[in-house]
Amino acid sequence: MSTATLHLNQLEGGYPGHRVLRPTNLTATHGDIVLITGPNGAGKTTLINAIAGHVLTSGQIWVDGQDISRWPADRRARAGIALVPQHRGLFAGLTAAEHLRLATTDASAVDDVLDRLPHLRTRLRHRPSQLSGGEQQMLAIARALVRSPRLLLLDEPAEGLAATVVGELVRVIADVAAAGGTVLVTEPGTGTAAWPDARHHELRRGLLTPVLAATDAQGARP
Numbered sequence: 001m002s003t004a005t006l007h008l009n010q011l012e013g014g015y016p017g018h019r020v021l022r023p024t025n026l027t028a029t030h031g032d033i034v035l036i037t038g039p040n041g042a043g044k045t046t047l048i049n050a051i052a053g054h055v056l057t058s059g060q061i062w063v064d065g066q067d068i069s070r071w072p073a074d075r076r077a078r079a080g081i082a083l084v085p086q087h088r089g090l091f092a093g094l095t096a097a098e099h100l101r102l103a104t105t106d107a108s109a110v111d112d113v114l115d116r117l118p119h120l121r122t123r124l125r126h127r128p129s130q131l132s133g134g135e136q137q138m139l140a141i142a143r144a145l146v147r148s149p150r151l152l153l154l155d156e157p158a159e160g161l162a163a164t165v166v167g168e169l170v171r172v173i174a175d176v177a178a179a180g181g182t183v184l185v186t187e188p189g190t191g192t193a194a195w196p197d198a199r200h201h202e203l204r205r206g207l208l209t210p211v212l213a214a215t216d217a218q219g220a221r222p
């Protein structure tokens, strides 16, 4: 995993006739997990998709000192920005193995990722409809990881999953950050329990604000 620094500068984004993101500033460096929580409709998906290049934006998105905000989505993906979309984006007709082969021709990269997700290795011949929700999510994440992304964007990856599966998912994501990657992850509501090491930001009506950790808040008291 190569390293990355993400910097959003006055980023706005939305859809024709509907601005969702109000001017957004955020800096994340390699090793960071940034958790973005917020209620339904707050703009979490819009923000993640704006960074991936799927939403109209103004303002700047810097990755490793390069302004990528005018790059099309495919160029961002080739540059190592990987999106795990909210509903996983798996192909009904492809097996798990075919999803991974489509993502990379590097068999050793696939092997490395499957070493970290041993259960998925046992499900490689299955199509998405034959996989549990947790297995589908692991496949969607594995498909992103086999390309050794420098910036990993995950939109509500824990949605609908059992606590044990969420625990495994969090461990895999923590490994990505520990290896120097930068991770942005969204969760609905306010819950942060699954992501104790994340830097927490809250998005409300398109406005992103940092949430102080309890220890920071205590430290800030006179």
Ligand SMILES: Nc1ncnc2c1ncn2[C@@H]1O[C@H](COP(=O)(O)OP(=O)(O)OP(=O)(O)O)[C@@H](O)[C@H]1O
Pocket: 015, 016, 018, 020, 038, 039, 040, 041, 042, 043, 044, 045, 046, 047, 188
């Ligand atoms: N393709 C679209 N065209 C127009 N408006 C959209 C589109 N997608 C989302 N929106 C609107 O943008 C706003 C933010 O939606 P978004 O999906 O980013 O929120 P969210 O925080 O991810 O919500 P959820 O937790 O329900 O997924 C909402 O008002 C939504 O209706």
